[in-house]
Amino acid sequence: MDYKVNAGGCLRGQITVPGDKSISHRVVMLGAIAEGVTEADGLLEGADVLATIAAFRSMGVRIDGPRQGHLRIEGVGLRGLQAPADTIDCGNSGTAMRLLTGLLAGQGFDSSLTGDDSLQRRPMGRVLTPLAQMGAEIEAQDGRAPLHIHGRPLRGIHYDLPVASAQVKSAVLLAGLYATGDTCVREPAPTRDHSERMLQGFGQPLRVDGAQRCLSPGAHLRGQSLRVPGDISSAAFFLLGASIAAKSDLLLEGVGINPTRTGIVEILTRMGARIDLLRLREVGGEPVADLRVRHAPLRGIDIPARLVPLAIDEFPAIFIAAAAADGVTRIHGAEELRVKESDRIAVMAAGLRSLGIVVEELADGAIIHGGALGAGEVASHGDHRIAMAFAMAGLIARGPIHIRDCANVATSFPNFPELARAAGLDLEVQSS
Numbered sequence: 001m002d003y004k005v006n007a008g009g010c011l012r013g014q015i016t017v018p019g020d021k022s023i024s025h026r027v028v029m030l031g032a033i034a035e036g037v038t039e040a041d042g043l044l045e046g047a048d049v050l051a052t053i054a055a056f057r058s059m060g061v062r063i064d065g066p067r068q069g070h071l072r073i074e075g076v077g078l079r080g081l082q083a084p085a086d087t088i089d090c091g092n093s094g095t096a097m098r099l100l101t102g103l104l105a106g107q108g109f110d111s112s113l114t115g116d117d118s119l120q121r122r123p124m125g126r127v128l129t130p131l132a133q134m135g136a137e138i139e140a141q142d143g144r145a146p147l148h149i150h151g152r153p154l155r156g157i158h159y160d161l162p163v164a165s166a167q168v169k170s171a172v173l174l175a176g177l178y179a180t181g182d183t184c185v186r187e188p189a190p191t192r193d194h195s196e197r198m199l200q201g202f203g204q205p206l207r208v209d210g211a212q213r214c215l216s217p218g219a220h221l222r223g224q225s226l227r228v229p230g231d232i233s234s235a236a237f238f239l240l241g242a243s244i245a246a247k248s249d250l251l252l253e254g255v256g257i258n259p260t261r262t263g264i265v266e267i268l269t270r271m272g273a274r275i276d277l278l279r280l281r282e283v284g285g286e287p288v289a290d291l292r293v294r295h296a297p298l299r300g301i302d303i304p305a306r307l308v309p310l311a312i313d314e315f316p317a318i319f320i321a322a323a324a325a326d327g328v329t330r331i332h333g334a335e336e337l338r339v340k341e342s343d344r345i346a347v348m349a350a351g352l353r354s355l356g357i358v359v360e361e362l363a364d365g366a367i368i369h370g371g372a373l374g375a376g377e378v379a380s381h382g383d384h385r386i387a388m389a390f391a392m393a394g395l396i397a398r399g400p401i402h403i404r405d406c407a408n409v410a411t412s413f414p415n416f417p418e419l420a421r422a423a424g425l426d427l428e429v430q431s432s
């Protein structure tokens with residue numbers, strides 16, 4: 001499936017983006033291993049989260065929904081999962097695969113995990129290394145999926161993460177629920193802390209000391225009722241589009257603004273964007289606000305390295321903002337982008353160049369020279385966020401942009417075309 005975006009227009013009105021993907025995965029996982037019923041509203045019904053739901057169904061967990069964002073999970077307790085009859089298919093989802101690997105390593109049964117071509121290319125060694133130190137026995141294909149997990153008793157470890165990764169941190173903490181002794185992780189830079197917040201919300205105490213988080217197993221997780229906030233990573237495309245398109249004035253309702261996720265707001269604001277955080281409140285243990293974004297001229301900046309992990313999924317949008325900005329934007333310290341759903345440095349650089357933008361590719365980032373975006377064709381390489389970022393570029397391009405291979409937008413933002421059109425983007429969905 002392809003997108004054709006006709007040039008021009010602006011984004012106006014009020015929209016609600018779907019539920020947060022990271023939080024939605026974690027609700028399903030913790031709800032499944034908690035005791036009692038968990039009910040969630042506002043859950044993301046994207047393919048990635050549906051893969052996590054299917055995984056727990058295959059391990060004997062009764063899950064009703066999702067229906068209009070509502071999900072009901074009958075938790076089976078920490079030791080209540082059953083051996084899945086088949087290989088668990090994580091689809092395109094790195095979060096599903098890495099967190100499940102941690103959660104399954106200490107079970108009393110074996111399991112296998114696989115995923116699509118993109119996921120089978122992504123590094124899993126980063127979770128296998130600490131899990132092996134805990135006593136896990138997991139076979140991989142040269143550090144990649146498919147994974148075969150032989151459930152084993154685990155022991156707690158103190159692990160210093162070599163990469164700033166919330167998935168690795170979460171995988172080790174989830175394995176720690178099944179280990180003997182304490183499990184501690186220390187991260188080199190702050191990453192999203194949804195696992196920590198939600199573990200505590202479900203009744204698992206966690207000791208946070210600077211960059212270190214420790215848990216002692218033995219607590220009972222209890223089912224919860226909670227609302228999932230809107231995904232700031234999905235809102236990011238609208239923050240981008242409304243910032244770059246003249247006459248835009250858009251309100252994004254109920255977006256999660258957890259400080260480990262708001263790097264995009266800080267980066268765009270440093271570039272000159274006009275974003276207001278309104279009606280600050282707390283939803284499901286997470287800070288939430290309505291975001292009002294109005295058009296403003298952007299200028300190129302040097303992106304501080306400390307903001308990279310706090311905006312790690314937003315770089316496709318940031319590349320487009322940089323292309324639309326006056327002057328040069330430099331991105332460093334972002335080598336993790338090379339192992340996302342696609343190599344986002346290479347794919348964004350190639351796409352922008354095909355629209356006439358000068359981009360210097362670096363091993364750990366890029367130097368982007370702001371300029372006029374021409375019409376053209378862009379390969380998304382099946383990467384949802386690359387497809388959505390280039391769709392927004394259409395607002396300021398000099399002619400139509402064709403974006404190839406956009407079906408995976410459904411992994412994180414199934415109603416993106418409808419919502420983008422409602423806000424003012426002239427987007428056509430075409431079969432390839």
Ligand code: S3P
Pocket residue numbers: 021022023095164165166167168170192312313336
């Ligand atoms: C996620 C963590 C990040 C992010 C991904 C979701 C999570 O990955 O890119 O989209 O839910 O924990 P890394 O941990 O690989 O940085």
